[in-house]
Amino acid sequence: MVAQSNIPMIIRTRRSNAAPAASEGPETGAVVRVNRVFVQMLGLSAEELCSRPLLDWIHPDDRAQLEKIIGAGHGSACARHATERDEWVAFDWRVKTHDDDVAVLGRLHLEYPAAPVSPTSDPAGPQMTMGQTLEAMARIAEAKNPGIRCSILLTDCTHERVTVGAGPSLPDAYNEAVEGLRIGPAVGSCGTAAYWNVPVIVENIAEDPLWRDLRDAAAVAGVAACWSHPITSTDGTVLGAMALYDTEPHVPTQHQMDGLEIAARMVGLAIERNRLEEALRHATKMEALGVLAGGVAHDFNNILVAVLGNAELALDSLPEDSDARVRLQDIVTASTSATDLCHQMLAYAGRGGLATETLELNALVKEIAGLLRAALSKKATLINKLHDAPLGGSTDRGQLRQVIMNLITNASQAIGDNEGRVVIATGVQTYTRGELEQLRPNADLPAGEHVVLTISDTGEGMTATTQARIFDPFFTTKARGSGLGLAAVQGIVRRHGGTVALQSTRGVGTTFALSFPRVALPATAADAHTAPKTRGTVSGRRILVVDDEPLVLQVHGDMLERGGYSVLRATDGQEAIEIFRSEGDSIDCVLVDLSMPKLGGEQVFVELQKMRADVRVILTSGFTEEEFRERLHDVGFAGFIQKPTPMSVLLARVADVLQL
Numbered sequence: 001m002v003a004q005s006n007i008p009m010i011i012r013t014r015r016s017n018a019a020p021a022a023s024e025g026p027e028t029g030a031v032v033r034v035n036r037v038f039v040q041m042l043g044l045s046a047e048e049l050c051s052r053p054l055l056d057w058i059h060p061d062d063r064a065q066l067e068k069i070i071g072a073g074h075g076s077a078c079a080r081h082a083t084e085r086d087e088w089v090a091f092d093w094r095v096k097t098h099d100d101d102v103a104v105l106g107r108l109h110l111e112y113p114a115a116p117v118s119p120t121s122d123p124a125g126p127q128m129t130m131g132q133t134l135e136a137m138a139r140i141a142e143a144k145n146p147g148i149r150c151s152i153l154l155t156d157c158t159h160e161r162v163t164v165g166a167g168p169s170l171p172d173a174y175n176e177a178v179e180g181l182r183i184g185p186a187v188g189s190c191g192t193a194a195y196w197n198v199p200v201i202v203e204n205i206a207e208d209p210l211w212r213d214l215r216d217a218a219a220v221a222g223v224a225a226c227w228s229h230p231i232t233s234t235d236g237t238v239l240g241a242m243a244l245y246d247t248e249p250h251v252p253t254q255h256q257m258d259g260l261e262i263a264a265r266m267v268g269l270a271i272e273r274n275r276l277e278e279a280l281r282h283a284t285k286m287e288a289l290g291v292l293a294g295g296v297a298h299d300f301n302n303i304l305v306a307v308l309g310n311a312e313l314a315l316d317s318l319p320e321d322s323d324a325r326v327r328l329q330d331i332v333t334a335s336t337s338a339t340d341l342c343h344q345m346l347a348y349a350g351r352g353g354l355a356t357e358t359l360e361l362n363a364l365v366k367e368i369a370g371l372l373r374a375a376l377s378k379k380a381t382l383i384n385k386l387h388d389a390p391l392g393g394s395t396d397r398g399q400l401r402q403v404i405m406n407l408i409t410n411a412s413q414a415i416g417d418n419e420g421r422v423v424i425a426t427g428v429q430t431y432t433r434g435e436l437e438q439l440r441p442n443a444d445l446p447a448g449e450h451v452v453l454t455i456s457d458t459g460e461g462m463t464a465t466t467q468a469r470i471f472d473p474f475f476t477t478k479a480r481g482s483g484l485g486l487a488a489v490q491g492i493v494r495r496h497g498g499t500v501a502l503q504s505t506r507g508v509g510t511t512f513a514l515s516f517p518r519v520a521l522p523a524t525a526a527d528a529h530t531a532p533k534t535r536g537t538v539s540g541r542r543i544l545v546v547d548d549e550p551l552v553l554q555v556h557g558d559m560l561e562r563g564g565y566s567v568l569r570a571t572d573g574q575e576a577i578e579i580f581r582s583e584g585d586s587i588d589c590v591l592v593d594l595s596m597p598k599l600g601g602e603q604v605f606v607e608l609q610k611m612r613a614d615v616r617v618i619l620t621s622g623f624t625e626e627e628f629r630e631r632l633h634d635v636g637f638a639g640f641i642q643k644p645t646p647m648s649v650l651l652a653r654v655a656d657v658l659q660l
Helices: 036-042 046-050 060-072 130-144 172-178 188-196 215-221 254-317 324-348 361-373 397-415 433-439 464-469 485-495 550-562 573-586 601-611 625-635 647-657
Strands: 009-014 031-034 075-082 088-098 101-108 149-155 162-166 200-202 225-232 238-246 356-360 380-385 392-396 420-431 448-457 499-505 509-517 542-546 566-570 589-593 617-621 639-642
Touching: 031 046, 036 130, 060 075, 060 088, 088 130, 101 130, 130 149, 130 162, 130 254, 149 172, 149 188, 162 172, 162 188, 162 238, 172 215, 188 200, 188 225, 188 238, 225 254, 238 254, 254 324, 254 550, 254 647, 356 361, 356 397, 361 380, 361 392, 361 397, 361 420, 361 448, 380 397, 392 397, 392 509, 397 420, 397 448, 397 485, 397 509, 420 433, 420 509, 433 499, 485 499, 485 509, 542 550, 542 573, 550 566, 550 589, 550 647, 566 573, 573 589, 573 601, 589 601, 589 647, 601 617, 601 625, 617 647, 639 647
Parallel strands: 380 420, 542 566, 542 589, 589 617, 617 639
Antiparallel strands: 009 031, 009 101, 075 088, 088 101, 149 162, 149 238, 200 225, 225 238, 356 392, 420 448, 448 509, 499 509
């Protein structure tokens, strides 16, 4: 077999996987050929490789698949081979049977997966981390340039500093020295290349002023020359720099610089693809979590109907001096808090209700800041930096208040016992569609003026790991946190057609930037005052309650009876139709659940209308009215009630529908 001399390759043949005896020849398991670059890369000679069975050198997670194809005598797989330094390098392994012997060939894998891959395995299976991919690409560059070392430095999220992506042949002390290096017009080869987005050649580190502050690190690494090329994305954004190092002062050949440019472009494509795939995985995960959160909130709301409703009914039955009233009131309060938690889950899932109105956001911010100022830590100073001109936004006042209060409270807690500042600022930013696409991919947001609300703190900041998960539902860094606050913030902002951006640096602080489409404010804003309605009598009024949850059915029925109504109950849609067919002329209103076996609320309504066109039907659900608003209007429901609801609200809504 023939391969390019600079491609690491080993070939083995075996009749068994046992280590060969000293007298045995290469046909029984010895290494037939190891090229020079393989020895340089892994530091293992043919004699050392022969001293142990092949599978002993393979990563434990990859061993079973390679053993399988060796046992079969044919096939291919990807598996990691140990180095002299107990590190791992991935190889593509091919197995064939020749003259009753099993021949095994290994070649360096360029974009290797974490688990072995065979022709029958899923090509979309788990992939190696980006760091492992970058290390493999650095080793390829080194293999193409014998005696040369390679490193890959990436810009961080601020595009101001670098982090080590790979430097497999450089000492840890060197990689630690350049970690977090601030890029600039004259900062080493890579820092300068990333700053100017141009190749940088330093042929003598000891004499070049670009390395003035990094010569000690270079001495630790034993390198004397460095040639760097910027790593860019397809749109030209600088992602970092890739460098080759020589141990002696040296001018690179044109071939070496051409190869470095090609390698840097390949690294840029790999990084960009990885980030796109990561964004897609994150979006898919968030969508799945949103469905889960919405479903949990819906089911939990049904349970809360029984808890809250029975507590209210019991309170209404007890005398004012009863000792049990305090405990029942605690149950009502706790149930209300649980309801708020469900609303947060629905907001995260994009299923929270919106009651939008045109608001002047500066005024709302002043109002909330005034309310929170006294409640914040005494160490935290709250500062308003509001835009000079009024800023209009079409928002839900209650939900936006929840967002702002949540972020200000988190900012204060991030400061803790230290002196610090929380700054809330407003402004205006004009975004293009491309800029909005970067802030919120695949949302198709319209370009134009946006109101930008930023909340910054001088707290401890977040690690990259925390930032990556900060909007995940149920993830929290607080000892007693629910992990839903920021998830709800993101859900609410997105439902308003806005974006959320996070920037945080350890030891510096954190900034959340929210943007909402700007709208024109009305010339005048007159308060609408509605005179309270005078309620009529409910005597003789009959209500049909339909719900497949027995506790919900019982509680809603009991609440209506406590309000003076006569109540009929049905446990599913089919039973409701049968009751209405026989009792329909005497039924004034139907309270029907949306989701039920056999027939749901909408199907029940259609069937009831066939029997009586003027039937008044109120839909109930653990989800919000906003989700069904168009359907409510199109189908012709008389009203909507979200579970759970206090008894007073339930009675008032029914009275409104009956025009009492």
